[in-house]
Amino acid sequence: MKIALAQENYIVGDFEHNIEKIINAITVAKAKGACLVVFSELTVCGYSPHDLLYRNDFIEKCLMGVEQIAKHCIGISAVIGAPSYNPEPTGKPLFNSAYLLSDGEIKSVHHKSLLSTYDIFDEHRYFEPNHNFTLANLNGKRIAITICEDLWDNQQTSVGMRQNKVSPMAELKKQNPDLVINIAASPFSYDTDSHRLSAFSELAKGLGIPIISVNQVGANTDLIFNGDSMALNANGVLVKRLNSFVEDTQVVDTETDSFIDAKNQFNPNDYIAQIHDALVLGIRDYFQKSGFTKATLGLSGGLDSAVTLALAQKALGSQNLRVLLLPSHFSSQHSIDDAVALADNLNIKYDIINIKDSFDTINQGLNPVFGDLPSDLTEENIQARIRGVMLMALSNKLGHLLLNTSNKSEAAVGYGTLYGDMCGALAVLGDVYKSDVFKLAYYINREVEIIPTNTIVKPPSAELRPEQKDSDSLPDYPILDGILREYIENQKSADEIIELGFDAEVVTKIIRLVNISEHKRFQSPPTLRVSSKAFGLGRRIPLVARL
């Protein structure tokens, strides 16, 4: 059976765009001799539509889209994803469904049982879980059509891996399927994706039948989907693996194809390359899908803005970038030199505006209120906020979206000024710990020095007061990031982290800093997600609470 895997990049709610793309893929697959083309989860509307699923006109457009696509399924069948109405008068009004289209019409509809409701997922908010399991029939083959997590039996919870209450695949297996189709919308995360192939391989081996899995590619706001669609044979051997982070449509023959196509296999050592590709795609799609082309940022001469600019240049091109250097009286000459060198290396237009006059004028304005009160964090924040005003002015006047350059380590401990360096339309590095930002810089420089070496090797500093260094008040980044990973990604308690060998006083201090910074992160820009636990909708901590 020749099956096409259509790994495509959709825009949430852009039905015209999505449907055209789907119909094109059907045409291409048919031309390549495929008898079936498989798409990803919620194909027609894109994943995730969130509360657009509450709008009746949105659902109607989805259903009309399915009908329209079905008409193109002549001489070829397709499995596409879209919501469907729950015909029962009880429960949530929708199902998250897979439609088998053939002979110009809908042949069967299969609903998702295990509704993802954790981290960034809220499917129980919209959908009723399925309890009826039936195979699809196509060309004499019995096909188990599954949606995302329905294929596996367990889920990560606060108390470790737990079995799901229902096992859709166990139910479907009883009916002796010949083949499993899985349509997914599984966002990339560098710390979990390495398990995927082995999990699928075990599953195929256990079932003794081939698995075809198609995952969405592209970024929608904060979520980056890498695709990584694959086909495995009945022995659990990888037969076909699609390219990551790009659209890709390939045909596999489940009868004859049996070799391992090892190309593009996930290598855990390559996680920095994967993060790099994810972030470039994340920036590009954020801009393209919201109709913007140009970006700006504040180039400090430090590491974070340098890496952000290099990534943005890859995503948008030098001609679409224009940056500001905004030194104050605390900025070192080497910072300015490093920033200029980077802009020159990337051929990006820059302006230098010294913020000293603005800083002095604002302080004079505040003098009647503050009188002789000593200088403190307030004045550091004023500098950061004046930079925010300048960058947003450029953004407003010239139409360049402002990129935020904060990294995950500083976002975690609250080392950033709200409405200052925390401004931006999109946080590029907000889910990348500083230790990984260093690695990204070396990766960016792997062939030629783009980011000046001095930017990478000098001690990190916010340069908001004389001789300031990050290490004045924070532990070294490998230690800081180690603690943060245990607390944020692994959800360990202070006691558990201390048991791992970290210094008790440092752990207590860092966790306190994370907890008292929730209010800042609440007003952060959307953050490109590359880990299994990014700040944002996937992590919901009450602001007013005793943590």
Add this chain to the structure above:
Amino acid sequence: MKIALAQENYIVGDFEHNIEKIINAITVAKAKGACLVVFSELTVCGYSPHDLLYRNDFIEKCLMGVEQIAKHCIGISAVIGAPSYNPEPTGKPLFNSAYLLSDGEIKSVHHKSLLSTYDIFDEHRYFEPNHNFTLANLNGKRIAITICEDLWDNQQTSVGMRQNKVSPMAELKKQNPDLVINIAASPFSYDTDSHRLSAFSELAKGLGIPIISVNQVGANTDLIFNGDSMALNANGVLVKRLNSFVEDTQVVDTETDSFIDAKNQFNPNDYIAQIHDALVLGIRDYFQKSGFTKATLGLSGGLDSAVTLALAQKALGSQNLRVLLLPSHFSSQHSIDDAVALADNLNIKYDIINIKDSFDTINQGLNPVFGDLPSDLTEENIQARIRGVMLMALSNKLGHLLLNTSNKSEAAVGYGTLYGDMCGALAVLGDVYKSDVFKLAYYINREVEIIPTNTIVKPPSAELRPEQKDSDSLPDYPILDGILREYIENQKSADEIIELGFDAEVVTKIIRLVNISEHKRFQSPPTLRVSSKAFGLGRRIPLVARL
């Protein structure tokens, strides 16, 4: 049977505080001769703990709290709320439970079936739904212990009211209960709360047994709980209704009490008074529970900042407020006069800082970048952002939290400057449409003129350019708010709103403004929720999408 209704105000995660409060109420109820005291949902940890439920140490503290409280239940019983572990190896690891405590120990545990998963609720994220229904036994009485929505049979969805798949109360009714206990954490919303009493009354009448319902009171970040706990007899007649928006513990005798205590009954005409009380409680609890006492804001002479200040004064006291008047060259003298008059009326300390010099200096700084480009929205935004810098400087230097003064109408259409007037720790009026802000002003002035009449009657203006008025670019507020209510609260499509009689061109324009402002609201402060659909976690619209 004498039953105490304990309507209390908890701090999420502050176990010491919550447990002490619970034990005190048990002692008081016992002294008043009650044999049972009923608390609200998730009493021990406070509602909603969100992702704190993912932390094992948090759950352990809940369970230890339940044990500790049980020891105080000697000579009296109690029903409290807390999570419990799901003993099954499948499904989510927790239940949302009600514990019946008696004779110093846990007598029985009853789990929630209908897990709220819509608007601001995410209970399926954490909890497994219950499928086993058993009555509790107490002093020879058979009691149906239910949690929040388990008591009713239907839910509001995108396609209207729908029946739930399971009816816990129908299951429990089969076992012939003598009494229903309901523990809830149901946040206030002015547009739905009027239905509550009649719904409970119908239920009690239908079941033919009394209902005792206890709801949490107090505000946790954005959510405001009004309590409004009540007891109804077997005929559905209201026997006791606790005071709204305050802690209240009262005893009802289900055998002898039978009169209607009409006091404090919800009157739909009073919704402005209810919003007023909700917002005052919301401000007070946000500050008290996060350990702050003092607030600031920018007083423009306009309506929104005036109403916000009057509410803050009620919540925090004049001595804890200090405000800035930040006129520019576009500010009218009457604005300054009105602002000064209000500060004087409320006896609040203020300073006046003209921002003209700061504005000029920043523009000079930007001149090399902008050259001769004409003045536009950029310069309006710079003014708003300089005000943000000034107010945040006062906040940082003196420890006053900044209150945001934007109303829901302008938040909806994006008439606000990100990092400018959209700054703040808490948005007080962010869920109040401008037409209701006017009504709030009259309500505040109901006995004596606090807000200068001129502030209320003059045409609203942002005063960011000469002669600017809100009506230059927006329809009159009653029309604007009418359209917004249909689109946001009632989730109607443009076509449906036009069918209601609104002008098609205006509807199209307003909906477009709402849709292109999602990115601004994403970075808004937490907003006190008083309606059934506030901006924030209860409304999840993808930023990058074709809306």
